[in-house]
């Protein structure tokens with residue numbers, strides 16, 4: 001007698017109930033077409049600077065091919081400590097407060113798994129990076145979404161934070177500078193939230209992967225504010241500022257008790273981050289500053305150009321202070337984000353990501369990455385203008 | 393315009409000299425007129441010298457074209473040193489560049505462009521070698537150019553990223 005296998009029943013109910021990524025669906029659509037100009041890419045358009053590539057090659061030639069210590073190469077952790085201290089005035093001890101991970105992605109995962117019990121609620125500042133919700137669910141948590149709006153430059157307000165806290169709320173997770181909005185928070189704005197965070201004894205997961213990509217002012221890390229280091233899990237990595245997405249290297253910083261918890265998960269699931277990537281990261285922190293600055297300058301120039309461009313074709317757009325995304329409103333067209341993005345792709349061959357993929361409060365917007373060449377940006381704006389003409 | 397912005401402006405023009413003042417203005421968040429004025433000043437000060445196109449002649453069919461680099465040893469003249477002979481060499485239209493070199497077994501490096509090898513050879517033997525102060529020459533023909541002025545001529549990096557990513 002043959003057995004009937006049902007795939008669904010073999011998956012855990014949590015995994016079976018996860019929605020496929022909205023970004024993925026859009027990717028499949030765009031990838032099937034020719035001649036598409038893409039503003040849908042969430043990664044730098046620069047190749048990793050040669051200095052880092054060369055450091056990795058040369059470490060391979062010298063035979064550095066073994067596991068490193070679980071927490072990452074000691075010298076890399078020291079460089080991360082120095083870097084965070086110098087750039088953002090946050091200080092973590094390289095011995096027991098810094099852990100090198102397989103991308104910020106792994107850091108987000110182990111941070112949540114380390115702190116959540118089943119049913120714990122995690123506040124998620126929306127619009128947000130697509131992974132937060134599923135990763136919270138996989139860790140047994142319950143995401144609760146906090147909204148931000150263009151009128152508020154996509155900043156989190158104390159009112160919005162306070163109204164969603166319940167006795168089950170364990171932590172809050174956000175990313176500033178933000179993917180997808182490009183919104184940022186200043187130290188003064190953070191300060192308005194601290195009393196609430198303290199009163200409800202929340203843990204803070206601060207994804208600062210875009211910290212270097214700010215325009216016009218330095219990034220303010222919430223971990224640098226008085227009393228916040230003890231309750232903050234700071235996550236960052238090399239993907240964005242150093243153009244190292246494929247290397248899969250990130251890190252997480254937290255107090256020793258939290259870090260020890262994360263290290264347990266990390267050592268049983270990953271052992272350690274890739275050695276070659278750690279070698280390249282070491283070089284990036286030691287000597288990659290000017291490469292990074294050159295890229296940031298170029299993002300800023302392109303930011304100025306596209307924001308102006310969107311406004312000229314009649315799309316209202318907040319001037320993003322960070323990351324490499326603009327998040328214009330398409331509400332004036334009367335279309336939903338997905339309808340607009342789909343029309344733009346089908347009729348004008350420009351790929352953008354519909355804003356609602358990043359949560360409900362992203363509806364009425366599209367995410368446009370300006371990490372692409374000026375030539376492509378110009379063409380994309382022309383094509384968007386042509387669509388706007390047809391819609392009006 | 394501050395000097396940091398001015399450097400950004402120069403980098404943008406170096407990358408693409410056909411970029412309009414309007415576009416540069418948008419990128420640098422400055423009015424078009426300010427950019428136009430800055431460019432005019434930089435031209436007047438000879439910071440911006442010329443707006444050339446970088447052409448990969450090897451891709452142009454039937455375009456006979458040879459490049460040579462010539463090591464030139466000279467006896468420097470009293471008072472004027474190497475400058476006088478260098479300036480004379482500069483005046484030949486075939487000569488694309490002249491550099492005074494340190495640490496080499498020769499003094500001047502002369503970059504030459506000609507239609508044929510014979511043309512280059514004739515130039516060297518009849519014009520260059522006959523100059524008073526020139527003691528000796530060694531001619532190296534360039535067989536293939538892989539990279540020029542910071543640009544890789546063959547393997548231009550294409551965008552290898554997926555169309556849509558997180």
Ligand SMILES: Cc1ncc(COP(=O)(O)O)c(C=O)c1O
Nearest residue numbers: 103104105129175179237239558
């Ligand atoms: C907010 C945010 N966090 C984390 C990541 C993933 O970073 P990594 O490549 O270091 O895993 C991304 C990538 O798009 C992101 O946008």
